Amino acid sequence: MSAIRHPKDFWIGAIFIAIGLGAVFLRGDLEMMGSRGRMGPAYFPVALGIMLTVIGAIGVGRSFFRHGAPMEKLHLKPLALVSVAVILFGILMRGAGLVPASAVLVLISAYAHPKFQWKEAGLLALGLAVFAYLLFIKVLGLPIPALGPWLGF
Structure with missing residues (x-):
């Protein structure tokens, strides 16, 4: 034991x-x-x-005194996809801008879920990208490009 x-x-x-x-x-x-x-x-x-x-x-x-359930199997695919999504967000922020980076973050992270559906993930990505644009660029006035130089802006 x-x-x-x-x-x-x-x-x-x-x-x-x-x-x-x-x-x-x-x-x-x-x-x-x-x-x-x-x-x-x-x-x-x-x-x-x-x-x-x-x-x-x-x-x-x-952990040595409380009883708890045993650990479940480590799910590597979701862990890897969410990690890749966060890294890509950081890379895309500078070159592609906030809106595409936010959308890619949501799409890749959503793909980690076993019941992933493109329509729902796309709507969520669009909604978050618009929200991020309004909050960080319009309301807070942060100097973040909405669309970056990689996209010709």
Whole structure:
């Protein structure tokens, strides 16, 4: 019998610890920590990383005392598709613009669902692209191109 009684808590805690420690130790060239009253550029990523690490440690600790259902099979296709969608969104934002990047993000992420349907995913992608355009460009005034240079704009 395994000492881990709640595998979901254990693995989500381990993921939080990894992300938290990554934020603390891989913060790039952000050198200045500062203080709570006068925060430097490294303060927020490090503080957030420490909080995530603590939350992860609590989850891992709880996994040894709470009972829970065993982990289901790891579904690699949805995990890979959503990861690819997020990476493509980041790449497409600069070259294609917010509207196409948002639409591609939704379409690829929706394709990860076993009951994927093109019509529903297309309508959702269109709706999110319009919403993102209105919110981020029109309302908030962020300097993001709606359609980028790759599309001739």
